[in-house]
Amino acid sequence: MTSTKIFSLLCPKSELQLHVTLQCGQSFRWREISPGKWQGVIGHKVWTLTQDESHIHYSTYPKTSDDEVCTNPKAKQKTKRTNKIDVGQEKSEAVLKDYFRLDFSLEKLYSDWKKADLNFRLLCHEFAGVRMLNQDPVENVFSFICSSNNNIKRISMLVERLCQLYGTKISTLDGTTWHSFPTVSSLAAEGVEETLRAQGFGYRAKFIHKSAQMIMERGGEAWLHSLRSLSYEDCHAELMSLHGIGAKVSDCICLMSMGHLSAIPVDTHVFQIAAKDYLPHLRSCKTLTQKVYCEIGDHFRKVFGEYAGWAHSVLFSADLKRFENLKSQGNHPSQDKQAKRQKIKHNCAK
DNA sequence: ACCCGACCTGCTAT
């Protein structure tokens, strides 16, 4: 591998913390290849990211003709010979700024949310630098179809498998081959459902195949991108018409790739957060009805305002970590009882 | 409008 230029971008940790932002269940493809060093795919390139107190350091691995060996015949049409000229720093920086939405000042947002909410005030120091990613709608849609009634570890595994099966090879780095995310067309092809079933996707195999076909019927990736210009309500409804996308997943997509930063995906975690800290009367609710779903979203929007979905992600990150801690505490006998008690409490909130 | 069971799979706790 030829040596790769490392560029730097001024960005203090208060504005972006990679380890939280890349691990809080927004995107499922980032890997910490060594402490503090993250690798993943943005667009059709592999990115390596590190940071210090003041800067993000990044390098990219562009495609070369050697890497363009396609196993997927459908994807062959898409590959084209590109010059080996490295993408200039300027363009890379623009991609990075777009992906991390660096045009938003987190300092300003956190400051507003701290004023609005005591709970946020308590968590914001430990969970500084949590950013909403601006993701690709295709990756977002199919990743979150995989997320239903599933855990982050397996979701990540399935998403990676999807890329290996139907994406195109980008680069091989340190023995790991990276693939682009599949095109909608490749997921709509004949036999995809059967293959994915055999590959451990379970009932999501049908959701993926059917939704890919539905998107193709409506105009493919251009249609999906066009949803960005719709109102939140229309965008949410269109996405929900796809198979395997309900209210929660639709809100994830609205928030993470459609630019609707007030969308609140209400899952089990958010339901519990709401019942515990915001809407006590929900503690007696057994199931998350549509009415309660809307009530929780509306409440968060009332508290946090225009960018409530972003604020929700900070709270969600904190809850996710609390949840991880509960599990790992089980390894320490002295803390076992306490962990159990907390877990019971956690479950009762349902 | 609401509730309920079924649903794939792999990891964890018991």
Next chain:
DNA sequence: AATAGCAGGTCGG
């Protein structure tokens, strides 16, 4: 060693 329970839900009745 075997088995129930659960994980960023959705669908159909």
